[in-house]
Structure formats: structure tokens, C-alpha cells
Amino acid sequence: MATLLREPEKLENRLKEIPAEPGVYFMRGNNDDILYIGKSKKLRSRVRSYFRDSQRLSDRIAMMVRQVREIEFIVTDTEAEALALEANLIKQHQPYYNVLLKDDKKYPYVCITWSEDYPRIYITRKRKLTKAKDRYYGPYVDTRLLRYTLHIIKRAFPLRQRRQPLFKNRPCLNYDMGKCPGVCQNLITPEEYHQTMQKVAMVFQGRTDELVKTLQTQMLKASEELDFEKAAQIRDRIQALYQLNADQKVSLPDDTISRDAIALAADEQHCCIQLFQIRAGKLVGRLGFFADAQSGTPGDILQKVLESHYQKADAVEIPTEIIVQHQLPEEEILTQWLTQQKGKKVTLVVPQRQIKAELIEMVEKNAKYELARTQRFSDRNNQALQDLAAILDLPEIPKRIEGYDISHIQGSNAVASQVVFIDGVAANQHYRHYKIKNPTVTIGHSDDFASMAEVIQRRFKKYVTCANNKNIVLPLKDHDFPDLVMIDGGKGQLSAVVKVLQEMNLLDIVKVVSLAKKREEIFLPGESKSLDTEAEQPGVQLLRRVRDEAHRFAVSFHRQQRLKNSRRSRLEEIPGLGFARQKQLLAHFHSIDYIREASPQQLTEVSGIGKSLAEEIHKFFHPQKS
Numbered sequence: 001m002a003t004l005l006r007e008p009e010k011l012e013n014r015l016k017e018i019p020a021e022p023g024v025y026f027m028r029g030n031n032d033d034i035l036y037i038g039k040s041k042k043l044r045s046r047v048r049s050y051f052r053d054s055q056r057l058s059d060r061i062a063m064m065v066r067q068v069r070e071i072e073f074i075v076t077d078t079e080a081e082a083l084a085l086e087a088n089l090i091k092q093h094q095p096y097y098n099v100l101l102k103d104d105k106k107y108p109y110v111c112i113t114w115s116e117d118y119p120r121i122y123i124t125r126k127r128k129l130t131k132a133k134d135r136y137y138g139p140y141v142d143t144r145l146l147r148y149t150l151h152i153i154k155r156a157f158p159l160r161q162r163r164q165p166l167f168k169n170r171p172c173l174n175y176d177m178g179k180c181p182g183v184c185q186n187l188i189t190p191e192e193y194h195q196t197m198q199k200v201a202m203v204f205q206g207r208t209d210e211l212v213k214t215l216q217t218q219m220l221k222a223s224e225e226l227d228f229e230k231a232a233q234i235r236d237r238i239q240a241l242y243q244l245n246a247d248q249k250v251s252l253p254d255d256t257i258s259r260d261a262i263a264l265a266a267d268e269q270h271c272c273i274q275l276f277q278i279r280a281g282k283l284v285g286r287l288g289f290f291a292d293a294q295s296g297t298p299g300d301i302l303q304k305v306l307e308s309h310y311q312k313a314d315a316v317e318i319p320t321e322i323i324v325q326h327q328l329p330e331e332e333i334l335t336q337w338l339t340q341q342k343g344k345k346v347t348l349v350v351p352q353r354q355i356k357a358e359l360i361e362m363v364e365k366n367a368k369y370e371l372a373r374t375q376r377f378s379d380r381n382n383q384a385l386q387d388l389a390a391i392l393d394l395p396e397i398p399k400r401i402e403g404y405d406i407s408h409i410q411g412s413n414a415v416a417s418q419v420v421f422i423d424g425v426a427a428n429q430h431y432r433h434y435k436i437k438n439p440t441v442t443i444g445h446s447d448d449f450a451s452m453a454e455v456i457q458r459r460f461k462k463y464v465t466c467a468n469n470k471n472i473v474l475p476l477k478d479h480d481f482p483d484l485v486m487i488d489g490g491k492g493q494l495s496a497v498v499k500v501l502q503e504m505n506l507l508d509i510v511k512v513v514s515l516a517k518k519r520e521e522i523f524l525p526g527e528s529k530s531l532d533t534e535a536e537q538p539g540v541q542l543l544r545r546v547r548d549e550a551h552r553f554a555v556s557f558h559r560q561q562r563l564k565n566s567r568r569s570r571l572e573e574i575p576g577l578g579f580a581r582q583k584q585l586l587a588h589f590h591s592i593d594y595i596r597e598a599s600p601q602q603l604t605e606v607s608g609i610g611k612s613l614a615e616e617i618h619k620f621f622h623p624q625k626s
Contacts, residue, residue, distance in 0.1 A: 004051070004068050011051060014071055018044040022082045023075040024089060027097075029067040036064050036097040039086040041079045041333060047071060058294050064097040079333035080340050087311045107139030107288045108146060110204055112197060117190040118160050118183045119197050123150060136312065137204040141274070141288040141370070153200055154179070156240035160193075168594050203241070205317045206258070206277050206284040212241050261356075262302055263325035263364035265371040266293045270378065272370040273305050274363050277319075288370060298326045303334060310338060318342040323349050325360050380538070381424035388484075388539030391522065391531060392513060398483035399423060401542075403550035404455055405488035406436075407558035411446035414438075415561060416455040417554035420482075421546050430480070433557040434458060449496035452487060457500045464504045483511065488547050490516040491523050498525045515547050571595075574620045581608050585617075596621040 004011040018025070020042045027036040027050075040046030050057070050065050057065065076082045090098050106125075113119045115133040123146065127136050140146045153159075158181045165184030166172040174180035181188040181196075202211040215238050222231035258280070264273040271293040277285035287309070291301050302324055310318055318338055328334060331348050338346040351357040385397045401421040408414035420430035436451045463481075487493050494514035501507040507525070514523045520540060521530035533540050570592055571582045588606045589595045595603075595617070603614035 002069070003066060004071070005066060015044065015048050015051070018047055018071070018073055019075060020044045021075050022077070022079045023073055024082055024086050025074075026072040026089075027064060027068045028070040028072065030069070032070075034093045034095045035067060036061075036095050037086055037089050037093065039079075039082040039330075039333070041082070041330075043073050043075070047073075058296055060097060060292070060295055078336070079330075080337040083307065083333055083337045087307065106290070107141055108143055109136045109138035109140070110146065110150070111136050112201060112204075114194075114197075118193050120160055120163065121150070121153075121197070121200060123147065135201070137201075139288055141286045141366075149203065152240050152243060153203060156237040157196055157200055159196070159200070164590060168589065168597075204285075205314065206279040207316065208241055208284065209280050212238055215241075257321055258319040259321040259323060260319050261323040261359050261363045262306065263360050263367055264291075264298060264301060265364060265367040266298070266301075267371065267375065269293055270371060270374050271295075271301055272367045272374055273301065274367040274370065275305070275309065276359075276363050278359075279319075286366070290374070297329070299329050302326055303328045303330060306334060310341065315342050318346060320344060321347050321349060323351055323356050323360055325364060326350065381542075384538035384542040385424050386539075387537055388542055391533055391537070391539045392484070392511070392524070394484070394511065396483070398511075400480075400482045401484045401486060401546055402459075402482040403486045403488065403546035404452065405547070405550040405554040406448050406451045406455075407551075407554035408436075408441075408446055408451075409558075409562070410444055411441055412443045413558055413561040413565060414441045414446065414451055415554060415558045416451060417550050417557060418455070418459065419546065419550045419553050421542075421549075424542060426545075426549055431553060433553065435561070448489065449492055452489070452493050453496040453500045456485075456497050457504070460501070460504060460506055460510065463506065485510055485512040486543055486546050486550075487512065487514040488517075488550055489514050490521070491528075494523050494525065513543075515543050517547075520544060574617055576613055576616060581606075581613075584608055 004014065022039075022041045023043045024037060024039050025043055025047050026034055027038075029035045038046065050061070050068075074085065076085060108123045108125050109127055110121065111124050112121050112135050113131070114135055115131040127139075138146075154161075158178060160183045161174045161180045162172070162184070167184070169185075171180070171182045171185050171187065175182045175187070181193065183193065199211055199214070202208065215234050219231050219234040219238065222228070222234060259278050260275055261278065262273065262275045264271055266272070269292075271291040273289040273291065275287040275289070276283055277287070289305050289309075291305070295301060296304070306322065306324075306328075318341060320342075322338075327350055328348065335346060335348050349356065351360050382397075388394075389397050399422060401424075403419045403421070404416060406414065406416050414436035416434040416436060418432040418434070420427045422430075434455050436454060438447065438450050438454050441447050441451055485497075487497055491514070494512070497512055497514075498507060501510055501512065512525060515521070516523065516530070519530075520533075520535040522533055522540070522543065523530050535544075571577055571585065577585075584606050585595055585603075586592075589598060598618075600611070600614040600618045603609050603617055604611055609617070
């Protein structure tokens, strides 16, 4: 089926069918895939604007329009409903051309795992939206202040300290020190623990002053009831929260209004956005976002950032006033939706007067500093990529670089890693690891050459098919085919890889090099001598970063496999204990040490473990008693 741009009559008929009412529209492409989801208070006008010759579209949206084969829509009663529906549909379908904000893991989040009976709180740079109840706050620009805040919170409130309990039948030292309420032994109910975590969450919601007032009321009540120990604990928490406020560097006039201020700074490629959260005249949070500068006008970008940010916020976190640097294209819709979410009037202001204008200038100034940092980082990466292209005589700058390494201990638990760098930056989502399947690689007999050849063969076999005993190269996929493959090793590893690529008829297509550790020497296929380079050249440093990351990833996976095997190896020696029961034992006791300490009676509590098998397990770990 042809695109709508190539069938003007069909396009015009389709546009006439779209009503001039609020709602959400879908742009569909090949295989009925959803390319883009948008909203508008007048669907027909908005959708028609994409296909006007006079309309200036960004490169990203223009590319999307050229692929559109069908347009669908859902009508809503109000603009606010359209915004909420758009947010849910984007979250559900994740269309490629709706990507605006870049998740480059520069800034950390705080996660509270509300999905668990006893929620954990921790700092992370990966925002995984796998469980709907879990809540992420951020991303925070000031990492040092964030870690200090979490340190104060954990000192003030008794919180869960470990992911897994240290002991089976008793709490650890954290309970005796008052740092943990005894979560592992259920010494506190989930309801009581949730109440504690709700107080902690108030800090990250910018409601510290409200929390202090609540704690002061509880302290007075405890004193009146002569519960002085509890009152002293609450007093200590209040003092810790005051300590957070004492480090506040920015104080602003007008302490009666809660407001957010947002501004951006951009060049031709990058766009850095900063959002300041001001509560009771104090700056309680500074959030940072990144976007593609070509994704829209400054107003479009700010609108999308605000929509994305407040969709994840509770009603109490939405301020009554939001100061924006530029006029938003759909300000009325956003205002109506925010007012509906908060249950109270929310206003959006483009400042003209002195105090608010100065606040926006301060936010913009911080965004410019972050943009300058981003530009320096990007320039260093571009310089390294250009230098690498010159060193290897590549026709173009390598956009996707893959690095490979092998890890084992004398042939045991042999594994390999594949790391990916895109535009000179590690792309963790594309990492892969391999377990070496070669039967000749066993304990006491390692073969790095054969292992590396196996990994490369497995990586590129999808590009090759066999017909009549001849290798035929399949069409290459641009999105995951590497511009450069880097092997950790010297001429031996490279020769093994070259041989397997020749057999697959891919050597002319896959650009491969190796990097030896000692002298940081770069070897090319068919060359006996290394390239004439210096270890501190930008291009060589980039290859070293890829090599070091491949080594780190391989070693970490090898350690995981070794630990897993060490856990199972002892259990596999017990007669009559199969794999399924081994898993049940480990799920019940969590570790080999707990199984060793368990009595036969405790072992029979595990499903599938009878009295005779329990005695056999106990006898295995305590042969001297038997």
C-alpha cells in the first residue's frame, strides 16, 4: 500500500473524514505500526497541518509524514481528556516518533518500590517502568545533594536496609542500632512501614515543611501522653530535616506560593532543560532533561517536558503556578488538565515582571551551563570518532562500535561479552553476553581463539544463509549492524575472527580490528605489524574505553556464572536431590549456608523434601555427626 503523500485524492478524502473536535490521532505506517500519536483540540486542522506544503516541519516529523499510510482518531469530550488519553496510549504503544526526551542516564532518580510489602528506597540511573506502583522521583541534577539527602533520611527514619535478609531466624545488627524496624522478621506490619515511607516520600515531593509540621504535632502528642522516648525520636527526625533546609543555597521572595520554573538552552543539536521546584520560597529540587533540538520549537519542547513530568506526579506535587520561558503551543489544554489533576486552579505564566523574569533567567543560566558541558562532551566524542576513522582509514565515522572479550578461569565457566557504543557513548540496552558452547573448552583447557570465533559466528549468523553449499549474504539491517568490531586481544584472536568471517563471506562487509593490552597496539586483518599510533590519541582512547567496558562486562558475567555454579555444585552431589528440589531448597532458604544450618525437621518444611531425603541432606553437610 502506497503512502498517503503519493495518493493525494485518498489523503484529501481521509482528512475530510476527521472531525473538528478534540481528540487523539494515530499515524500508521508499514505493517500497521503506529508511527506517532498526538492530540489536539481540533483534530482536522492539526492533522491537515502535517500535509501542507507551507508547513515547516522538523526533519524527524517530516520523515514520519513520508511513511504515513493510514490515519486514525479517537474523539474526546474535552482537551484535557485528549491529553490524558494521549499519555496513556504513548505509554502503551511507545511509538518511535514520539520519542522526545533522551534517557542518557546522566542524572539519577530516587525509586521507592511501593509494589512491595516493605518498600525499598534507592538511587538509580535506570528508570524501569516495569511495575505500575513503583514511583520514581527526579531526575536530579545535583547528585551530591541527593545522596546527602538520602543519607539524612536513612539516619532519621528506620528503613529497610537490605534486599534480602542476612539471617533466617533473627534480625541483623541494623535492627539493634535502630536503623531498621525488623522488616526481615516482620517485626513491623506492612501498613505501619508504608506510613513511614509516606513520610519519606514527602521529602522528595517538596513537602518537607509540611512533614516537619506533622512531626511536631506528633511529638507534642507523645509528650502529653508521657511517651518521652517516642517524642525524642520524633525530635531527632525534625532536627535532621532542619539540617536539610540549612544547606539550602537559594532563598526566594514570596514564600506563600509553590511554583515550578522551567527554561531551556539549545544549539543546533542538543537541548538542555532545567526545572526548578520552589516551595515556600526555597529551592527544594532541580531537575534536568535532555531533548533533540530538532524535535520542535522551544515551546513544543517545554510543553512535552511538562506533560511528561506531571503525568508521573501526584496531585500534591503539582504547584499552583508554573513559570515558563516560552509561550506553549497548547497552554490552554495543559492548564485545564493540570487543574483537573490537582483539583485546584493551576496557572502557567510567561514572566514579564522583575521577580519572575529574574527567576527564569536563573533557570536559563543553569541550562546554559549544562548545555556547555554537553557540547564539550559531544566535541570530545566527535574528535575521538574522527581520529579513529582516520587511524583505520574508514570511509565514514563509525556510528556503532561493538567490542568483544572472553572471560574464564582456566577454561571453567567460559563466557563472552558484547558491548555497544553508539556515537562514542556506551549503549547498555544493546549489550549481550554469551556462554561458550565449544565442547573442547573445559576446566583445565581454555581456547580463547576458538571461543572468540564461536561468538563472532553466533553474532553474525543471522546475516548468512546456506544454499547449495554456498554462503549468501542476506540484506543487512542498518539499526544493529556494526560499523566497527573491536576484538580484545592480539593477532591470534584477530586471525581466528578473520577466518570465521571469511567462511561466512562477511569479511568485506564487517570492519574488524583488535586491540592488544600491553602496548595498546591496534592490528588490522592481514597485517603483521600494528598500526603506528600513540596510546593517548583520542581514537585510541575511545577503543580503550570500548575494550575496558567489554572486559568489565565479561568478568562480571563470569563471576555470576561461577557463583551460580558454586551454589548448585554442592547440592548436585547429594544423592536423590534433583534440579527441581534444589531450586525449591534455595528458594526457601536463600543460600547454601542456611541449608547447611537447617535441621532435618526444618528441611521437611520444603515441598517435595521427605523425611529420608531431609536426613540424607543433613548427613551430607554433617558427616561427622552421622
